[in-house]
Amino acid sequence: MTEAYVALEGGHVIEGRGRASGTARGEIVFTTAYTGYEESLTDPSYEEQILTFSYPLIGNYGVREERFEDDRVHPRGVVARELTEDVVEWLESEGVPAVDHLDTREIVTDIRDGGAMKCGIAVGEDVTEEDALAELEQCEAMSDHTDIGAQVSVDEPVVHGEDNDGETVALIDCGAKGSIISSLLERNATVHVFPYDAAAADVEAVDPDLLFISNGPGDPVNFEGAIALVEAFVEDTPVAGICLGQQIVAEALGGTTEKMTFGHRGVNQPVLDLESNQVVMTTQNHGYTVAEPGEHLEVTQINVNDDTPEGIDGIEYDVITRQYHPEANPGPHDTLDFFDDVLAMASGRADTQAVPADD
Numbered sequence: 001m002t003e004a005y006v007a008l009e010g011g012h013v014i015e016g017r018g019r020a021s022g023t024a025r026g027e028i029v030f031t032t033a034y035t036g037y038e039e040s041l042t043d044p045s046y047e048e049q050i051l052t053f054s055y056p057l058i059g060n061y062g063v064r065e066e067r068f069e070d071d072r073v074h075p076r077g078v079v080a081r082e083l084t085e086d087v088v089e090w091l092e093s094e095g096v097p098a099v100d101h102l103d104t105r106e107i108v109t110d111i112r113d114g115g116a117m118k119c120g121i122a123v124g125e126d127v128t129e130e131d132a133l134a135e136l137e138q139c140e141a142m143s144d145h146t147d148i149g150a151q152v153s154v155d156e157p158v159v160h161g162e163d164n165d166g167e168t169v170a171l172i173d174c175g176a177k178g179s180i181i182s183s184l185l186e187r188n189a190t191v192h193v194f195p196y197d198a199a200a201a202d203v204e205a206v207d208p209d210l211l212f213i214s215n216g217p218g219d220p221v222n223f224e225g226a227i228a229l230v231e232a233f234v235e236d237t238p239v240a241g242i243c244l245g246q247q248i249v250a251e252a253l254g255g256t257t258e259k260m261t262f263g264h265r266g267v268n269q270p271v272l273d274l275e276s277n278q279v280v281m282t283t284q285n286h287g288y289t290v291a292e293p294g295e296h297l298e299v300t301q302i303n304v305n306d307d308t309p310e311g312i313d314g315i316e317y318d319v320i321t322r323q324y325h326p327e328a329n330p331g332p333h334d335t336l337d338f339f340d341d342v343l344a345m346a347s348g349r350a351d352t353q354a355v356p357a358d359d
């Protein structure tokens, strides 16, 4: 049998069954999502992390490419109670080590008690506990991956929906999920996808009606280029953001962000809208949060479980951001109208521009 060891920060080593061989290191996190494993495994925000599924059976409806959020698997390693053969074959073909037949409750309890932690895993015929511990030893903290954007962003600008006659969106790709792009295209937008470190002049050249900062992995303070773009555009151009995008917008406009104990990852996170007093169910995958929104932003939605900011609006600027994933995939579609709202905000800007100033 193939050996498998998962070594957690502090030295706790858990033995499992090896499914896909290799060694890996990363921040270990857990998702409570009970569906959507293909979408989660291809979500670029899991870059440099080891993903534990707390739902016990992963892979029960196969692996289909049309459900992927990106063209590769992003977590460095995968841990579950039971992985099906389909998922194992896929992870093997991607060179991503996978472990099952262990008590994932033990891992989840450790993370909940100890907070986000480093991890090393070793899977293979002759691996030992020491191999997993050696990986753990070399594991870097998430915030030390200072150029993580380069690992997940496009290298050159790409345009989608050139013939659409809706709003022009400049999407800053900090590790964007495919569903964000398709949600905008379905609403007739033209989407110019820019690298995470794009120059303001290049973005300006497409004359965007909306600057949209995507989701992405790692610590928002490491996305200096995207922070600078928000600062440069916010006075004249509406700004939207999802997940990392919300955090980057807050950093740009005088707010602050911080690392959470173990974050929110799942598809049933309740969010309260402070104006309507309604609760929506949301999909989430984040380990950082906005701590203080700053004087230019107000919190409009909060997480029911821990009161952290889930929705933010600009006070004097046209800004709407969400900490959760309105595009879902996996997860509920309660909040898809976010895309209508941000495009309406962008359309307001386009209308204003169409009217000559002296009319």
Ligand SMILES: NC(=O)CC[C@H](N)C(=O)O
Pocket: 045, 214, 215, 216, 217, 218, 219, 220, 242, 243, 244, 245, 285, 286, 287, 288, 289
């Ligand atoms: N999904 C995301 O965009 C994640 C944002 C950020 N990397 C965090 O962990 O909080």
